Amino acid sequence: MVRARAESRINQARVPRWERLGTDARRVLQLALAAIWLLDGLLQYQWFMYTEAFGQMIGGTAAENPGVIARPIRWNAALVEHHLVLPNTVFASIQLLLGLGIAYRPTVRVALAASIAWSLGVWWFGEGLGGVLSGSASPVSGGPGVAILYGLLAVLLWPAARPGMTGGEPGWISWLERYAATVLAHQGLAASIVLAAALIVIAVGVFLPPPLARSALILALVVAAFIWAFGEAFGQILAGGATDPNSAPLLALLALAYWPRATTGDNDGRAQVKFA
Amino acid sequence: MSIPAWILAIFAAVMLLAAEVSAGQLVVARAWTRDGGADIAVYQLLMGIAMAGILLPGLSILPNAVWEVVFAVMTAWFVWRLCRGRGAAAVAHGQCAPHLVRSAAILYVFAALAGPSAAGSGMSMSGPGGMSGMAGGSSGGVPTLHAPTLALIFALLMVAFTVHDLDRRADVDGYFHVAGHRFMPGESTLAAATAGPVTPRQPAHAYTVKRLLVSPAVVKGFRVATGLTMAFILITMI
Numbered sequence: 001m002v003r004a005r006a007e008s009r010i011n012q013a014r015v016p017r018w019e020r021l022g023t024d025a026r027r028v029l030q031l032a033l034a035a036i037w038l039l040d041g042l043l044q045y046q047w048f049m050y051t052e053a054f055g056q057m058i059g060g061t062a063a064e065n066p067g068v069i070a071r072p073i074r075w076n077a078a079l080v081e082h083h084l085v086l087p088n089t090v091f092a093s094i095q096l097l098l099g100l101g102i103a104y105r106p107t108v109r110v111a112l113a114a115s116i117a118w119s120l121g122v123w124w125f126g127e128g129l130g131g132v133l134s135g136s137a138s139p140v141s142g143g144p145g146v147a148i149l150y151g152l153l154a155v156l157l158w159p160a161a162r163p164g165m166t167g168g169e170p171g172w173i174s175w176l177e178r179y180a181a182t183v184l185a186h187q188g189l190a191a192s193i194v195l196a197a198a199l200i201v202i203a204v205g206v207f208l209p210p211p212l213a214r215s216a217l218i219l220a221l222v223v224a225a226f227i228w229a230f231g232e233a234f235g236q237i238l239a240g241g242a243t244d245p246n247s248a249p250l251l252a253l254l255a256l257a258y259w260p261r262a263t264t265g266d267n268d269g270r271a272q273v274k275f276a
Numbered sequence: 277m278s279i280p281a282w283i284l285a286i287f288a289a290v291m292l293l294a295a296e297v298s299a300g301q302l303v304v305a306r307a308w309t310r311d312g313g314a315d316i317a318v319y320q321l322l323m324g325i326a327m328a329g330i331l332l333p334g335l336s337i338l339p340n341a342v343w344e345v346v347f348a349v350m351t352a353w354f355v356w357r358l359c360r361g362r363g364a365a366a367v368a369h370g371q372c373a374p375h376l377v378r379s380a381a382i383l384y385v386f387a388a389l390a391g392p393s394a395a396g397s398g399m400s401m402s403g404p405g406g407m408s409g410m411a412g413g414s415s416g417g418v419p420t421l422h423a424p425t426l427a428l429i430f431a432l433l434m435v436a437f438t439v440h441d442l443d444r445r446a447d448v449d450g451y452f453h454v455a456g457h458r459f460m461p462g463e464s465t466l467a468a469a470t471a472g473p474v475t476p477r478q479p480a481h482a483y484t485v486k487r488l489l490v491s492p493a494v495v496k497g498f499r500v501a502t503g504l505t506m507a508f509i510l511i512t513m514i
Binding site for chain 1: 278279280283431432435436437438439440442443444500504507508511512514
């Protein structure tokens, strides 16, 4: 028994540091982001993307944008239309590599940094800045663009300088962090799937009738609270040195902004839901 | 215009390589001598060949109906393994469930292919200039699958398993049961168990090949490549 423990310790010591790190809430979110990038890359390989329609779809996002924004979009659309295979294959492969890079711990920083640059590029050249400058951006129609959210997520999920976030905090917060790490230590896949399912429910929920939308938003608040407590250690406010409470309270506020305020009748007598 | 044939050929080549590695694990590393190793190595070998045949029809060696039977048997085998005494533990540690899901996914692909060629031999994914291996009829010359929602669910599971495999240490859950083998400092338990004791009479190159075939990097690479290729097939046939 003693020998087995000693061998285990020796074995652990030989494992690279990045491999010894557990799966905390931040890592689970990174893996969810990696899965979405992988899905994006695979979707980009579909046959439709190898047709001229894809280039036309990109070109359509230039409409009503200022000239300085629209010209590069049209140039990109023309490039894709005239060279169908190579650009799209490159696009798909880059997204595939971003997903693989984020999922593979030694390359997570490089991949997250690259994903920020790539998402900004896609936001401009592929989504026309999400319609922000053309006045057509709406949360219902996907505004301010999907790609910018990838970049935002990459910033939010940037690996912490330390493996955990428990330094200098009160004991009960440290205990919460350790407990969450222990629970998730070998449940990375299950946790990722549960979190992804919850986020999908939340995303879809705002488009549902008010009672269901409220339920989805309550779920969003619960998820934000969970992330804030177990993933962000309450923004490390109590550890000193924090300049803000981290992202979870903002995500909760964002969720509340979608709260269906009231149902009123418009001029045609139809019911109309107003958001807060 | 459809998916270029050379992209499908790249994926097919990766799958053939994976099949070769599995065959090597079976023969060189004598997987059948390891508890729980032979069935998975055989399954991976069949998986690699079948998926290469899906992508390129010229590589298809069996009629679709035969593949359906093969993977139905494999799926049933993994279900049985899960239901055995240590099934719950296997599920908890993710040892058998991914193989079961992958096996069920490829069974679904063979069973759910639409198009007139589905009953014939070779795969049904090729349209004119499209997925060279896939002959079937749909938009863009690429075939579609029946019950596409199921295809999406399987694809999402494949992506999830791929991300999970990339994130975890490769030798935590190896293909070979490592109990009863002595620990070799500086090496993964998987490689140590599979390589076994080194005797002076054992040729050095054989030892190296063995270690390479069952090294954590190769094991992890195989899983990632297989999962990604299966997800590719499912997504592009939705």
